[in-house]
Every structure is written in structure tokens, then in C-alpha cells.
Amino acid sequence: MALLFSSKSDDVDRWRDILARELPDLDFRQWTPALDDVGDPADIEYVLAWGPKPGAFMGFPNLKCIFSLGAGVDHLIGRDLPPNVPVVRLMDPGLTRGMREYVLYWVLHHHRRFADYAEGQNKNRWQQYGQADTRTRRIGILGLGVLGLDAAAKLAALEFDVAGWSRSPKEVDGITTFHGKDGLTDFLCRTEILVCLLPLTPDTAGIINTETLSQLPSGAVVINAARGGHVVDDDLIRALDSGHVSAAVLDVFHTEPLPPEHPFWDHPKVTVTPHIASLTMPETAALVVADNIRRIRTGQPPEPIVDPETGY
């Protein structure tokens, strides 16, 4: 009865300690590139993974569940996973807290022109800019999953004019909702600050491109805290250089770490953060995984299981 931990970017010691406290009888094993021997493959019932090699989990006859170490599962799906083994996204209140903080901070940064005030201090210049009315500042959230809904609700509580877009129709108190390909243009046309919190799937890859950016009003701001694959980098740079998009805040990239020569690093209108919008913290996330293992042990399904149709 063992769990196999497979990640190069997560803190294995903290995960081991907390899972040992939560589930003392769970045999915790680590799979590292240097150590390919995980013991008897028949022991492995659970996998806890970020970005495995394709086919890595095919040889475990008793595998019951693959747990993602992040909210997204694009780092797992399509990597030749064993069929009929449920894949479970990490739905962790700690992740939700971190993401709402990142989104609120960068929305407020642009809404209140804090970059201009920082520049003012650099020049010892006392200059006030006008203050836009929060109630007419139009924020648009791409993606109304757990993270998108939470960020939208918190922005609405600050009295921003918030809209959300999702694949299928959703009704949400306090925000205007749009859906599907047909709704995307209307959603973009009214969005001054765009926040991407979509899952990365074949449908959403490259969704931030020349066509969609051109539908935003002039001077719009783009914040991407989802996946680098949502953005066509060259298209975004062109929209920034033309001035149509006034600024971008990017936490995620096609290649991570972002290569030192990538133009985003030094672009004056781009803020780069190193995939920290919301870090998976074992202190909260391991409790969620432990709860799911307890559910499986008592015959209940873990939550939330990825739908192979939609990919999230």
C-alpha cells in the first residue's frame, strides 16, 4: 500500500512529513530521475505527480489514482497515462487563496496606476493622477472554475464591474457571464483588464492571440496566471508594441523557467513573475490528498476527477 511521489519541483520532505502525520500507515516512496527503482510495482496504489515522463506510470498493476500536484492537469494529460485510472486535480483552499491574492494585486496595480506612482517616487515627484471609479472598471475573468469563480467574487466584493467567460453557460451572482465561442467577442469587447484562469486544453491553447487581443478595448491589460500555452507570445508582443494592449502580467510561460533570452524579460510593458501566482503548499495541499486517499479507502470516489472529454 504505497504512494509514489513524482516531482522535481515540489518539496518532497514536507510532503512526506505531512502525509506521514495524516496517514501513518501509508508507505511513501519517491521517484527521482536518479532513482528509478520504486520497489515492487504491485505496491503502488497512488501516484502524486507533477510533469512525469510519458508512460511513467504504466507498470503499476494496482494503481488506483493519479493525483496532480497542481490545480491544472495539462502536465499529466496526454502523457500516456494508464487507462481507467482516475486523474484527480488539486482543489486546495490554499491554492485558491494564493491565486485570489495574485489576481487582486495585479488588478489593483493597474487600476490604481501604482507603477506611475513608483516612477514618481524615483523622480522625487509629487504628482497625483485621477482615480478611476471602481464601479465602472470592467474586469474580465477567462475561466469560471474554482479559481476563476473565487477571484471574480472577491473582485465583485470590491465593487469592480466583473464579467466571466466559460466554455459552457454558467449563472453567477454579482457577475455578468458569457460563454462559448459566440460569447467570447462580447466578453472581450467590454473587458479593460483581462485575467486568464482557464485550464489548458486543445480548445483553450493559444486563446490569447492577435484576433482575441484586437477585440479588447484599446489600452487593455492582460494578466495570465493560467498556463503559458494560452498565449501566442509573438501576438501579445505585437499588441503591446502597437500600444493596443498597454501592459501584460505573466506568471506562466511556454518554457519554464522562462529562458534568459526571451523578450518578455526586458519588455517595458511586461511584468514577469516566476510561476508563483499560487504555489502548492504541502501544509494545505497534503491534507486534501490525504482526505482523498481516505475516501478511496472507504469506497468513495476522490474529488475532483478529470473528465477525459473536456480535459479538466
Add this chain to the structure above:
Amino acid sequence: MALLFSSKSDDVDRWRDILARELPDLDFRQWTPALDDVGDPADIEYVLAWGPKPGAFMGFPNLKCIFSLGAGVDHLIGRDLPPNVPVVRLMDPGLTRGMREYVLYWVLHHHRRFADYAEGQNKNRWQQYGQADTRTRRIGILGLGVLGLDAAAKLAALEFDVAGWSRSPKEVDGITTFHGKDGLTDFLCRTEILVCLLPLTPDTAGIINTETLSQLPSGAVVINAARGGHVVDDDLIRALDSGHVSAAVLDVFHTEPLPPEHPFWDHPKVTVTPHIASLTMPETAALVVADNIRRIRTGQPPEPIVDPETGY
């Protein structure tokens, strides 16, 4: 039946336009340093003011109310005002929105180490720092008036561990409250990020000083969005230089604009903003003043009238 507008820093044209729309019969007069003639002094029933000269409003026999152009009234109180004329603070939902945005932004800035990430981008450096748990981040709000209560509630909604301090006892859902001189030490000892939103009165002047700063835990952050007079500047600089206080965000100063030679401008641990935490916007504030004038005309008291005992 006239209103006298007396401010060098507010936009007289926007105020005149909105008040003309709200109260078409109100005679709007402007008092500027260049134009000391306000017509017949007996016409003046209302004054709308920021920082008048002492005694400026003594010669109006029919004055019914002095309205502050800001949330605070320290710019009015003690300036030889006519006795028995109520002074009314500006309690404007627009001011509340602006202040909560400023407080949330700077709390998140320090909570999530965004200055370190900006420095990382400057060096094209992909480096993640740990993410502190929001639920154990202890924020302390000095002052539980309308602005302090609102900021505290919004921070608590993000799941921060929020406490508040006020002169007299208050009970507030979701936050820990302290009061009076005796409660101040306990409040400071548990506060990692201190936010000052107090009124400036003889009791609160200089409240941020060597003694109170020394009671904060090492590495604390100080945010002052109230009045410059709350801070003993030299004491704060000493606490920053010693490292006991790790950073300060200051929106208000003893002298404004902050003089170019003041050490705050160039101090590496100080963020200076030019009194913009929450600007009075005529679009919302003039509606509040118009409502109060309607109240007075129909025999009701305006709100909120300053208590001469407490000075707020």
C-alpha cells in the same frame, strides 16, 4: 442661500457642475486666495472646505454647516471655526472604496514579496520564494472608523488574521479587537503589517514612534494612509535603519507635498505615494454633500457631525 467652496486642492469645476445638477437652486460661490469677495456674507449657509485659514468662516451670520472635503477634519478643527456650527466629515462610499484598494494592495505587496519579484525580473532571474500562509499573516488596523472597519472586513474576507485597535471598545465579527492605551501594546506585539487609519487628534498625534514601533515584531511593515502627524518621522527612520521595521508605505506627511529634500523620498525601505490612497471624487462625494444639504433643508441633522470632545 449659497454654498461657499474653499479649497486649493479640489476640482472646483467638477464640484460646481455636479452640485448644480443635484441642487439647481443652490448658489455656488468660490473663495480663492485671489478673490476674497464672496458677496453678501449673510447669503452663505454652507461651507465646503479643505484647509482654510484660521478664522476664515467667522463672518457668516447664517452659516448652518461646515462640510469637510475629506474623511478627516484635522484640517478644520482648531482653526478658529465659528462656535455652534456643526462640522461634518465626508463619509463617502467612493472614499471607502479607494482606501480599501490602497490598503489591500500594499498588504498584498508585502505579504507576497512582490518587490523581490520585481527585483528578480530586473536581473532576469527566475527565483521563487516561499509563500506565507494567509491565515497566519497578522494584519493590524489602527482605527476602526468607517475606513478601518471596511479595510479590516475586506482583509478578513481574504482570510488574513486581522486585528483592530480603537480608542473605545468595539466588537467586530471576524476580527480581534483591542482598545485604549492598555490594549495598544498587545495589539502591536501581534501585528506583522500595521495599517494606520486613525483620525488625527491630540490623542493620536505621534502615535507611531520609537516606543510603539519597538513593540511590533521584528521585520514588521508600517502602512500609513491616515495623516502625516501620526508618525514621528525620525523615529520611523531609525526603526527602518536598525532593521526592526522592514518597510514603510507612506501616503501622508507632516508637510505636503513632501519636500524634495525629505529623507523619505530616497530611503530604500520607504514607499512614498502623494496622498492618493483615496482621492475625494466629486462624482460620489458631491452626492453625499447634496444629500446632507437636503437633510438640513428638511430639518434633519447632517451626518456624521464631528464630536467636539473626540475631534472626529
